[in-house]
Structure formats: structure tokens, C-alpha cells
Amino acid sequence: MGMVIDGQWVQEDRIYENGGFERRASLFDVPLGKDLARSIREEPGRYHLIASQSCPWSHRTILLRSFKGLEGVLPMQIAHGPRIEGYAVNGGAPWRVPGSDQEIIHMHELYRLADPGYTGRSTVPVLWDSVGQRIVSNESARIMRLLDSVSGEPGGLDFTLLPPGLTPEIDAFNDRLQTEFSNAVYRAGLARRQDHYEAAVEEVFSILAELEQRLAARRYLFGAVLTEADLRLLPALLRFDHVYHSYFRCSRKCLADYSNLWAYTRDLYGWRGVAEMTNFRAIREGYFLNDGDGNPFGVIPVAPEIDWFEPHGRDVQWPAQLTLRNGDLVTVDPVTLQPIGEA
Template sequence: MTAQEVEGGRFVRQRNRFTETITADGGSGYPAESGRYRLFVSYACPWAHRTLIVRRLLGLEEVIGVGVVDPIRDERGWRFPDHDPVTGTVFLSELYLSSDPGFTGRYTVPCVWDTETGRLVTNDFPDITTMLETEFTAFHRPGAPDLYPVELRPEIDELNDLVYRTVNNGVYRAGFATAQDAYEEAFDALFATLDGLEERLAGRRYLLGDAVTEADVRLYPTLARFDAVYYSHFKCNLRRLADYPNLWGYARDLYSIPAFGETTDFDHIKRHYYVTHPTINPTRIVPKGPLLDWAAPHGRERLASG
């Protein structure tokens, strides 16, 4: 977070600088091709986490390469543990500045690098997953799920908008607020939505029914971080995820899917948040808890219709 991202005590996320699109027909100038693009992520970052989930669900591991940064970030931004073997860079900022020498914002993940032109195509996190779902269909594995079905897109988009404003970004709006009223506004909206999602999930296995969709992909990373980080670190402490029977079972249900569970790294998550936000946690001590059994039976198979 930078000082420019707090206005009137409210956290305002910076706009994404790179917003080009990779398209199946190449009409954007960036055609969907195997081996051409590299996705940069942090296991700690919820926005990056969902790109890893989609990449795995759709079987794009051999199509789009991945570079993973260290979870500890300082004033220089995200750093690769050694260096990125494809671009040779040590800091993600090098890729931002080589693409736009005048860039002055935060160097964010996820972002997509084009190895052919040697520049960043996009760091527009809301669109990266849908781009993988709709523009790389020729490379999806046989039997890959349709995470963004045409007939459900209006409902998915509406739900995603609510979840982004009040949950995904809502925890940040609470955690980085510097005014009491701004914090309470974000806090109240967050738990109002979580309460509504708890009710919604009482009668359906996933957010849109029997199949995982883009809506589940977007909600899960926040739930995975909730009790470990957001509850205490961001003062989102009205209720834990574990206090919501349906949401907690739903989160464990998704975690049992390898694309979700095997991309969830609680060590990276906790070390990143507790060490890199010294204004919130000046001691930089990483708590040992909570101890949650994410592998416990969730019992949500009963909600599948048919």
C-alpha cells in the first residue's frame, strides 16, 4: 500500500496500468499461443492465487509458464528468490519499468509477460482468469470445466461485483482504513455479505449450483486467508470463517480439489501479511495459529442435485 491509496481515511486500490488482452484470434496483437506468455504470481496474494487455480483447473500448466516471487516484499517490491530464469530479472519492478519507464505505482502480481515482445501485457487481475477461460480454450485439457459459461455470466458477474467490493477488497478496506468510520463501513459491508453467502450456500454446493465457476474461484482465496490473516491482522473479527458452518464447509470442499488446495500456501500467506505491513504489525512477529483442519470431511456432497 502507498500513501496515495488512502483518501479520507479510506483505502482506494490503485488502477491497473497494463490492460492489454490476449485473444484467441490475435486481433489484440497478442495471440493466444502455447509457451509465449509467463504469469508472475505470489502464493501469498489472493489476486494471483485465483490465476493459479484457473491455470490448474483448465490444464494450462504446459501452456503458460509461472514465475513465483518471494513472500517477503520490501520498498523495492516483489523479489524473485534467486532470479527469474526466463527474464533474468531479480525484482518484478524491472519488468514494469522496462515496459513503462515512467511507471510510479506499486509493482503488483499477478501480471502476464510476453516473451516475444519483451513487455508486460496485463496486470489487470480481474480479467486475467476470464481471459484464460475464454481465449485459451484451444489449449484447455480434455474435459476441463467451463468456469465462465455464457448462460451464467450475468449472474456470475453480478455476484463477483458484490464479492469484490465487500469481501475480496473489503478486507483490505477494513485493514488499511485510517479512520474509524471508514473501517466500520467496510467491516459492516463485509459481514453483511458473508452472512448472505452463508445463507446462499445452505442449499447449494457451490455459489452457482453443482459446478465450480469463476465466482467460486474469486471467493475462495479470501476465505483461505480469512482466519489466518484477515480476522486478526485486518481487524475483521466479528466472526471467523470457522464460525460459519456452510462457508467453512464450502471452503474445505474447494480445498479438497487439488487446483485449490495445492495452490494454497499458508506459510507464504502468513509470512507475507505479518512481515510486510509494519504499520499494522510493527513487531513483524508471525503468529503460530490458528490451527485449522482444512482436510476435515466437509459433507457437502449431499447438496449435489441429481
């Protein structure tokens, strides 16, 4: 894919170590404070989210932006198009950087504007400050937590996906999901040695089996209440049968082979904004045309036949709940996020 070294784009990518895929730490992974959360709501249009519909880490920030009703205060630019020099910002057409008179085509140019001597990969998502002309963060976990801390939209529920008292458990679970699933599918799909591939596949199907059992006794990962962990898991599940099962060779089972996980994924797909903010065509194109070197002729497979709106039945046994900022639980309609009764 290439990367930036000392502010210059080079056709080199330091993602392999001894035949295995290694994800590098972000240089813009810094804590994001409460003042920034207030600023997003109070200074509409100052901050911009730049994300890709194909990237699962981008996708979870896109979903949270929609969940929180931030469309009117946090503009979003979808990075798309051929990755000739990494992500194109606007399909290969010039894009004016918010707050400046600069036009760029590739994400690495934005990184260079923020830091002329930058060395690293030019990944998405990116939270851009148009006033400070800086990258606030390019770490999706930080961006998700920041967006969650933004106050609720006027007239809507002021909810959080981090219920009081559950944050340490959610953090620990998120770490496992990142290592054993979200990153493990990449270590399987991009492996250049058989032993690396087989070890990664074992991790993937081990945690899928564990999740299948966990979801037999609860609607979501931490009970009836939706949490950040569910939104971190969802993008990887949505991609499983489309790309991870085939292109990344995680072929032991399909998602539909796990009755609880499959119903859980369809349940989450029905929440506000998820279907609208999920582009399966972009997902398949993103992987089969740009990730790895296993598709030299650029053939994009047809989509698997999946009915995402097949009734999931999980609402019969459990309600769907959100946690208000004050800690109270409220039962909601997942489609509208409006209360439907007392918790």
C-alpha cells in the same frame, strides 16, 4: 510499500484517501482477445505468469492455471521474499526476464522494462509476453477470464467456468464480491480512521451472512456447477481465519462460525490443485511482514488449527459439475476433473 513514479522507485504509496484505503485502477487493465488464448496453447512458453502465493488476486490466477492444466504451456514464477522495493521476483536473487538478457530483482523493474516512464504500483499477478517484451495484463480478473478461454488440455475436459447465459449474473456477483468482501477486508485492515474501519467491517460481515444463507440451498454460488465466481471468492475465504480475522481486525466471527460457508470452503479446497497451490505460511508471512504497519516487530503468528480435509458433506446432497465449452453439463470427480456420470 512504495510505488513507481516516472519510471523510478520511490518510498511513497498513494493508497490512502482521507484516512481510508483506496485501491487504484490498473494501467494495464485492457481487454484480452481470443487470439491470445489460442497463442497460449499453441506457443508454449511464450507467456509467463508472475504471481505471489500471499496475494489473493494472484492466488486466483494460480488456481485457474492449475484447474485448466496449463502448467506445461504457461510457466509460472512465484514472486516472494522481503518487499524492500515492493515484490521481489525471486526471493531477492537476480531473475532473468524471459525472452531477454536482462536480470531484475524487483517487480518494479519489470514494469519499467515494459514502460520506461511508468507511474503506478508494481503489483502481481502479471502476464508477461517474452516475445513482445511487454506486460500483457496485471489485472487478475482479465487474466482469469483469458485462462478460462484457453482450450482444454489434451485428453481432458474442455470446460469453462462461465456457463452460457450466466455470464451477466456472474459479472454482477463478482463486482459485489470485489467491493464488499475482497476489497472491504483491506479497507478494514488498512484503515487509519475508526469510521472507515467500522464501515468496512459491516460490509464484510453483511456479505458473509448473505453468502451463508445462499449456500444453504446450493453446493456452489450458482448451483451444482462450479463457476468463476467460486474461484474468485475462494482465496479470500482461505485467508479469513489466518489473517483477516486477526491482522485485518475482521474479528466479529471466524469462518468456522458459518456452517455452510465453512463446509463450502473445505469442499472447494478438495478440488484439483487447490491444496497444492495454497501456501498458508506464505500467506501469513506476506500479510504480517509486508501489509500495513500494525506489526512493527515482524512477529509471525502460529497457524490456527484448521482441518481442511474434514468431510464437508456437501457431496451427499448435490453433485459437482462443470460446464463444457459446448454448454453441456458434466458431473465430475473434483480431485481428478474426470466425468463420473451423466449430468
